[in-house]
Amino acid sequence: MEYAIGIDLGSTNFRVGVVSSDGVLHEKYMEEVGANRDAEDIAHFLFLHIKRLLEAWPDVIGVGIGIPGIVNKEKGIVHQAPHYPKWHDVKFKELLNEQFNVPVIIDNDANMIALGEGMLGAAKDLDNFLMITLGTGVGGGLFLNGKILHGDTGFAGEIGHMIVEFDGPPCNCGGRGCWEMYVSATGLKHMVEISDEPHKDKFLKSINDDYHKVTPALLFDHARDGDIFASVIWKKFGTYLGVGIASLVNTFGVFNIVIGGGVSKAWDYFIKPAENELKKRTYKHTGNLVKLHPAVLEHDAGVFGSARAVLQPECD
């Protein structure tokens, strides 16, 4: 049996576990990271945790770390990380690698989540699937022919920046009408702001006209409580989700799509419109083959996947 440490470095939380090659999670815990920290600072924080775990688990053969940002896995560089704005082309792997006798692998967090769902979750035993994480933004992990696609420099999977509306709202990537401006927390907020739906007044009253209060969780609660406006927004969310998935299906010819991330909790409110739109936007034969799977491993997916990058390096 082989063991690996899997780490999911989030924007606010850090999750770590020891995973064995039979897919068992032996030890797992979570800590708050704190925002906007230097790379050296985070590296030292990780160093202390890894050191302790390596002492407790001497059979560990390596460490995998999922990082929310644009990661060049091969070179071990984090080009940028939206939640760590100070990081620019940081040689993150170097900061850690020298301190241990086992190798360290870093990769984009959505790639690690895809590896996790493919190991034990919604995409178990599939050779081809696309992982979509719906959160503050949109993340993508593209698992093709049994392996994560990285592209030329690790930039692959920025699927939130597919353009779905030529003249849509400006996006922080510099473009307009990116998919992320609809199917993320950012997108939900924007769709609420620009909506002229008649039931919006009642909704706005309930939040004291404070748009800052608009979160996926609030819209989920309102929809569940029967608020019509919130349901309309989730329906629009689902429609745009279907449009983007249609683009992905037509491009990759991959029919299994796994959807995770915090925003996907509202599954019941957006999945039907997504499926309907997807069918409208693909050849009939194709649309009928597509399956949208909810992710199942939740917060453990990144830990499992990061460990898998070590245990099954041919997959990453």
Place this chain on the structure above:
Amino acid sequence: MEYAIGIDLGSTNFRVGVVSSDGVLHEKYMEEVGANRDAEDIAHFLFLHIKRLLEAWPDVIGVGIGIPGIVNKEKGIVHQAPHYPKWHDVKFKELLNEQFNVPVIIDNDANMIALGEGMLGAAKDLDNFLMITLGTGVGGGLFLNGKILHGDTGFAGEIGHMIVEFDGPPCNCGGRGCWEMYVSATGLKHMVEISDEPHKDKFLKSINDDYHKVTPALLFDHARDGDIFASVIWKKFGTYLGVGIASLVNTFGVFNIVIGGGVSKAWDYFIKPAENELKKRTYKHTGNLVKLHPAVLEHDAGVFGSARAVLQPECD
């Protein structure tokens, strides 16, 4: 030295050649195919040519055939082919394979063109590139980690059906606002039809108000002769080309894009707007890394690529 027969079955023309593993094209010719023929009919037509070439070139180790349609390479099935409307889930490989002592490989024509450009053309020695063919429709060949991506059933590469305009014009796939409705011969015609550009009147006069006359070649000639309206249409074409390429770059993280197909002859009239739009629609760092290459092998790309699928099977 190994030899293979490469065949490019087009909508109206058929091209065939014998290629050796050092990349030399030994014999090549072209014939008209005639439209709307049965699969059995075309298979017999190909059989006669292949038989003759196999007798003349006894060292040939296999036959590769590029077919304009949705091809399941593994199963040897052509699911559909827009220019051969009678073909539905045709077991095309079976129709040929049994008649020869050497294996036959069939694949989508854009995949074969990509293999050709990667062997000897614009993408020589690249491990990652995307081939875009701009013709009646839009074709795509996705070469990733040294291999064509086929997806689950050979459907990968239908990039003309990425959605770039949520509420755009209806497309024959059943959707709306597909990329193909802008950056193809079909798209050019549609953009001319809906344009309200002031110089349109003069242009229309020159074609006697007959929209049937609007072809890429006509728009190319008009632009070259200084017609302002034609230039505006090519600029719009380029802008949409840039939008779709941005979606592809953000998704695949691949920076080398090869553009071919008949419509790409108007390169000088659309490439600057395409590059400008692409840079607007990607992260600055990324946009600067992208290179748009004109295809160089023209009509030979499919012949070379189909032969390469035989000579270097690990690439297809």
